[in-house]
Amino acid sequence: MPRRAATSPCGAVGNIARVATTASTTKLVYDFAEGSREMRDLLGGKGANVAEMTRLLGADLVPAGFTITTEACVAYMRADRIPPAGLDDQVSAALAALETRAGKRLGDADDPLLVSVRSGARESMPGMMDTVLNLGLNDASVEGLGRITGNPRFAWDSYRRFVQMFANVVRGLPGERLEDEIAAVKADRGVALDTELDTEALVELTARFRALFAEHTGEPFPQEPREQLTQAINAVFDSWMGDRAVHYRRINRIPDDWGTAVNVQQMVFGNKGETSGSGVAFTRAEITGAPEPSGDFLGTAQGEDVVSGVRNTQDIDDLARIMPEVHAHLLEILRTLEGHSRDMQDVEFTIEDGRLFMLQTRAAKRPAQAAVRFAVDAVGEGLLTPGEALATIDAEKLDALLHPTFDPTADYTVLTKGVNASPGAAKGAVVFTAADAVAADADGRDVVLVRPFTEADDVAGFHAARGILTSEGGKASHAALVARGMGRPCVCGASDLEIDLRDREVRIDGEVVLREGDLVVIDGTSGAVTTEDVQLVEPQMGEDFEQVLRWADELRTLGIRTNADTPEDAAKARAFGAEGIGLCRTEHMFMAADRVPKMRTMILADTLEERVASLAELQPLQQADFEGIVEAMAGLTITLRLRDPPLHEFLPDREQVHAQLDEARTRGDDTAVVALERTLDRVHALAETNPMLGTRGCRLGLLYPEIYEMQVRAICRAASAVRERSGAPPHLEIMIPLVAYEGELEVMEQLVEHVGEEEGLARGRDFTVGTMIELPRACLQADRIAMHADFFSCGTSDLTQTAIGFSRDDIEGKILAKYIDRKVLDRSPFETLDVPGVGQLVRMGAWLGRKTRGDLKIGVCGAHGGDPDSIAFFHTSGFDYVSCSPYRVPVARVAAAQAAVSSS
Ligand code: PEP
Ligand code: MG
Numbered sequence: 081m082p083r084r085a086a087t088s089p090c091g092a093v094g095n096i097a098r099v100a101t102t103a104s105t106t107k108l109v110y111d112f113a114e115g116s117r118e119m120r121d122l123l124g125g126k127g128a129n130v131a132e133m134t135r136l137l138g139a140d141l142v143p144a145g146f147t148i149t150t151e152a153c154v155a156y157m158r159a160d161r162i163p164p165a166g167l168d169d170q171v172s173a174a175l176a177a178l179e180t181r182a183g184k185r186l187g188d189a190d191d192p193l194l195v196s197v198r199s200g201a202r203e204s205m206p207g208m209m210d211t212v213l214n215l216g217l218n219d220a221s222v223e224g225l226g227r228i229t230g231n232p233r234f235a236w237d238s239y240r241r242f243v244q245m246f247a248n249v250v251r252g253l254p255g256e257r258l259e260d261e262i263a264a265v266k267a268d269r270g271v272a273l274d275t276e277l278d279t280e281a282l283v284e285l286t287a288r289f290r291a292l293f294a295e296h297t298g299e300p301f302p303q304e305p306r307e308q309l310t311q312a313i314n315a316v317f318d319s320w321m322g323d324r325a326v327h328y329r330r331i332n333r334i335p336d337d338w339g340t341a342v343n344v345q346q347m348v349f350g351n352k353g354e355t356s357g358s359g360v361a362f363t364r365a366e367i368t369g370a371p372e373p374s375g376d377f378l379g380t381a382q383g384e385d386v387v388s389g390v391r392n393t394q395d396i397d398d399l400a401r402i403m404p405e406v407h408a409h410l411l412e413i414l415r416t417l418e419g420h421s422r423d424m425q426d427v428e429f430t431i432e433d434g435r436l437f438m439l440q441t442r443a444a445k446r447p448a449q450a451a452v453r454f455a456v457d458a459v460g461e462g463l464l465t466p467g468e469a470l471a472t473i474d475a476e477k478l479d480a481l482l483h484p485t486f487d488p489t490a491d492y493t494v495l496t497k498g499v500n501a502s503p504g505a506a507k508g509a510v511v512f513t514a515a516d517a518v519a520a521d522a523d524g525r526d527v528v529l530v531r532p533f534t535e536a537d538d539v540a541g542f543h544a545a546r547g548i549l550t551s552e553g554g555k556a557s558h559a560a561l562v563a564r565g566m567g568r569p570c571v572c573g574a575s576d577l578e579i580d581l582r583d584r585e586v587r588i589d590g591e592v593v594l595r596e597g598d599l600v601v602i603d604g605t606s607g608a609v610t611t612e613d614v615q616l617v618e619p620q621m622g623e624d625f626e627q628v629l630r631w632a633d634e635l636r637t638l639g640i641r642t643n644a645d646t647p648e649d650a651a652k653a654r655a656f657g658a659e660g661i662g663l664c665r666t667e668h669m670f671m672a673a674d675r676v677p678k679m680r681t682m683i684l685a686d687t688l689e690e691r692v693a694s695l696a697e698l699q700p701l702q703q704a705d706f707e708g709i710v711e712a713m714a715g716l717t718i719t720l721r722l723r724d725p726p727l728h729e730f731l732p733d734r735e736q737v738h739a740q741l742d743e744a745r746t747r748g749d750d751t752a753v754v755a756l757e758r759t760l761d762r763v764h765a766l767a768e769t770n771p772m773l774g775t776r777g778c779r780l781g782l783l784y785p786e787i788y789e790m791q792v793r794a795i796c797r798a799a800s801a802v803r804e805r806s807g808a809p810p811h812l813e814i815m816i817p818l819v820a821y822e823g824e825l826e827v828m829e830q831l832v833e834h835v836g837e838e839e840g841l842a843r844g845r846d847f848t849v850g851t852m853i854e855l856p857r858a859c860l861q862a863d864r865i866a867m868h869a870d871f872f873s874c875g876t877s878d879l880t881q882t883a884i885g886f887s888r889d890d891i892e893g894k895i896l897a898k899y900i901d902r903k904v905l906d907r908s909p910f911e912t913l914d915v916p917g918v919g920q921l922v923r924m925g926a927w928l929g930r931k932t933r934g935d936l937k938i939g940v941c942g943a944h945g946g947d948p949d950s951i952a953f954f955h956t957s958g959f960d961y962v963s964c965s966p967y968r969v970p971v972a973r974v975a976a977a978q979a980a981v982s983s984s
Pocket of ligand 1 (some may be wrong): 663854874878879941942943
C-alpha cells in the first residue's frame with residue numbers, strides 16, 4: 081500500500097493550529113452525489129467511497145446523505161471545539177435537501193426521517209471513532225415510526241438504541257451502566273436475549289436510559305432533532321481527539337492534523353423483522369485472499385450488532401438460503417465494487433424488508449497472506465498489472481510470512497502483552513542469561529532468552545535462543561534490532577513482567593509466573609506472551625509469494641543485499657533473494673564462546689609482539705569464517721567491514737573482575753590475583769566515557785594497525801583459497817568503518833593495498849576498498865573522501881545517532897516514547913530514516929561522492945535498509961542497493977519495486 085512520508089514536519093497539535101482558517105464561504109458540506117473517490121482527503125475514506133458508490137450503483141442502492149469535511153473538523157479543533165462559521169447553515173441546507181429527497185422530515189412526529197452520523201477519516205480507523213444511529217427519534221417520532229411501519233417493537237428498539245448510543249458516545253455516559261440496565265430488564269422479564277425483549281420492556285428500558293442520561297448530564301434527553309444532530313456532529317469531531325483514536329493513530333502513524341469527516345446518512349433498518357438484517361462482507365476471503373466472498377450476517381439487527389459481537393453472526397453463505405435473491409444481488413454488487421475500485425473491498429450492507437442497501441465500501445485490510453494471494457489473482461484475472469498489484473501490498477507485513485506463527489485456531493490464555501518487536505512465534509524453556517542459552521542450544525534444547533533488556537554481550541544468546549522476551553525497551557531497543565537482524569522472534573517492553581535475574585524468576589504484581597526452565601511461548605507478530613503450549617505453524621513461501629517476488633525483481637532498480645556475518649545467514653538470505661552481502665560485521669565472528677578468550681588475550685597483550693602473536697592465532701579462524709561466507713555467496717559481491725566496536729566490548733565486566741579478584745585474594749590464589757589484577761588494569765585502561773564516540777572504527781585501525789592487517793590478510797587468504805578450490809574469483813569489497821576525515825581513509829587504503837600486495841592480490845582486480853558513511857562530517861566532506869573510495873555504504877544507524885545526537889540505547893525507552901507522545905516525532909528515526917534531517921546528509925554524501933567519482937557505488941547497510949519508507953527514499957536518492965537482515969530481504973525486494981513503480 082502506498083505509504084506516507086517518513087516524518088511529519090512538526091507536531092500535529094501545532095499543525096492543527098496552523099492549517100488554513102475556514103472562512104464562512106468555504107464549502108464544508110458535500111452531498112453524496114457531489115463527491116468522488118478522488119476527494120478522500122477532504123471527505124474522508126468513508127465519505128469519498130460512499131459518494132463513489134452512489135455514482136456507481138445509483139441512489140436506489142445507497143441511502144442518501146451528506147459529508148461534513150475534514151477541514152471542518154480541523155477548524156473545530158483549531159477553534160478549541162467551536163464549529164466553524166457557516167457549518168450550521170450548510171448542514172441545515174444539506175439536511176433540507178435530504179428531507180426533500182426522502183419525502184420526510186428529520187424526527188417528524190408522523191413519519192420521521194432518521195439518520196446515522198458516522199466518522200470517517202482519510203484512512204480507515206476501524207472501531208476507533210464514534211457512530212450514532214437512529215438519530216431523529218424522540219418521544220413523538222417513536223410513536224410515528226411505530227404507526228407507519230406497523231411495528232411498534234421495532235420503533236422502540238430503535239429509540240432505545242439511539243438513547244443508549246447518544247448517551248454513551250455524545251455525552252460520555254459509561255457503556256457499562258447502560259448495559260447494566262439492559263441486564264436488569266432482561267432479568268426482570270426472565271429472557272436471555274435482547275431480541276426477546278417485547279415492546280413494553282423496550283419502553284421501560286428507554287425510560288431507564290433517559291433517567292440515567294438526566295442524572296449524568298443534568299439535562300433532559302434532547303427532543304429537538306436538529307439539536308441532536310449538532311451534538312452528534314460535534315461528538316464525532318471530538319472522538320478524533322479521543323484516547324482510542326489518538327492511540328491508534330500513533331501506532332499506525334496517522335497524522336493528528338488530518339481530522340475526520342462526518343457522514344450523515346438516511347437510516348435504513350435491518351432490525352425491522354424477519355426479512356431484515358445487517359452484515360459485513362469482503363469481496364474475497366479476508367484471511368486467505370481466496371477469490372470467494374466472505375462475511376458475516378445477522379437477521380433482525382443493525383450494523384452495530386454485527387461488529388460488537390453481542391450476538392453470534394451467521395455466515396454470508398447462510399444468506400443464500402434465507403434470502404437467495406438478496407444474496408445473489410449482493411454478490412453481483414461485490415463484483416462491481418471490486419472491479420471498479422480495482423482492489424479487494426470490505427462492505428457494510430443492510431437489508432430492510434427484503435431490500436438490499438449498501439452503506440459503505442472500502443479497501444479491505446488484509447493479512448500478508450491475503451495480500452499476496454489477491455495480488456497474484458488480480459493479475460491473473462486481468463484486473464491489475466503486476467506493478468499495480470504490488471502497490472496493493474503492505475510490504476512491511478510480508479515479514480510475517482517468513483516466520484512460524486501461532487496456529488490461528490489455537491485457544492490460549494495470554495499471560496501478558498509487550499511490543500511486537502520482531503515477527504514470528506517461538507517457544508522454549510525460560511533462560512535468563514546468554515550463556516545459559518548457548519549451553520542449552522549446545523544440548524539441543526529450545527529456550528527463550530528472558531531479560532529486562534539486552535546488551536552487546538547477549539548477542540551469542542540471540543543466536544542460541546528461539547526467541548527473546550524483555551520487559552524494557554521498544555521497537556528500536558537493542559533486543560528488537562538484534563532480534564530482527566537475526567530473524568529471531570522478539571517481544572520486548574512487556575512491562576508487566578518483573579524479571580528477577582538474581583532469583584531467576586518472573587513475577588507479575590509480585591506473584592511468580594515463570595521460573596527458569598518453565599515453558600514460555602511468545603508471538604513477536606502480536607506481542608502476546610503465554611505459558612501454554614500453543615501449536616505453531618511453519619511458514620511457507622508459497623508459489624504466490626514467489627510470483628510476487630519475481631514481479632518485484634522485474635520492476636525494481638535497486639539492488640538488494642543482506643547484512644550477514646555467518647555462512648548460515650548468508651545462505652538463508654540468498655534463498656530469500658539477496659544479491660550479495662552489503663555488510664559483514666567481522667567483529668561478530670569473535671563473539672563465539674571459543675573465540676572470546678583468544679580475543680581477550682589479544683586485547684590484554686602488553687606489547688606489540690604479544691598482540692601480533694595472539695592475532696596470528698585468530699587469523700586462521702577468521703580466514704575460515706570468510707571462506708564459509710564467500711562460498712555461501714559464491715558469484716555475488718560481499719562487503720567485509722573491518723572491526724568497528726571498541727576493544728573493551730570483549731573484556732569482562734569491571735564489577736565481575738573486581739568480585740573475582742576479591743575472591744582470589746581471599747583464597748590466597750596468587751597466580752589468579754596477578755592475572756586478574758592485570759585484567760582489571762586493562763579494563764580500566766580501555767574504559768571510555770563514551771565508547772560510541774571513542775576508540776572504535778578506523779580509529780582502532782589507526783591505533784592498532786596490526787588488527788586490521790590480520791583481518792585483511794585473512795580476507796585475502798580466504799579469497800585465494802576459495803578461488804583455488806572453485807576456480808571462480810570472489811568479488812570482495814573491503815570496508816573501513818567510521819571515517820570522518822579523508823586522511824583516515826587514505827591511511828587505511830594504504831594499509832589494505834599493502835597487505836593485499838603481500839598476499840599477491842591487487843585493488844581493483846581482486847578487491848575494492850570503500851568506506852562507511854556514518855558520520856555527519858563524512859557526508860559534508862564526501863567529495864574528498866571519495867578520492868580514496870571505490871564505494872560508499874551509508875551506516876544510517878550511526879549517522880542517525882551522530883546527526884541527531886541521540887544515543888540509541890539511551891533514548892529508546894523513555895525519551896523516544898515521550899517525544900512520540902508529545903508529537904515531537906511521529907516514529908522512531910531508528911526505524912524509518914529521518915528524511916528532513918539525516919536524509920539530507922545522506923543525499924549530500926551521495927551527491928558529493930558522485931561529483932568526485934561518477935561511478936561511485938553507493939549503498940546503505942544501516943537498519944533502514946529493510947524499512948519500506950526508507951527504501952523509497954534511497955531509491956529516489958539514486959542509490960545502487962540497500963542491504964538488510966536476511967528476513968527483511970523479501971520485504972526490501974517488494975518495497976524497492978513499489979518505489980520504482982510509484983516514481984516512474
Ligand atoms: C550503521 O551504523 O548504520 C551500521 C550499519 O553499523 P553498525 O550497525 O554496525 O554500527
Ligand atoms: Mg555503524
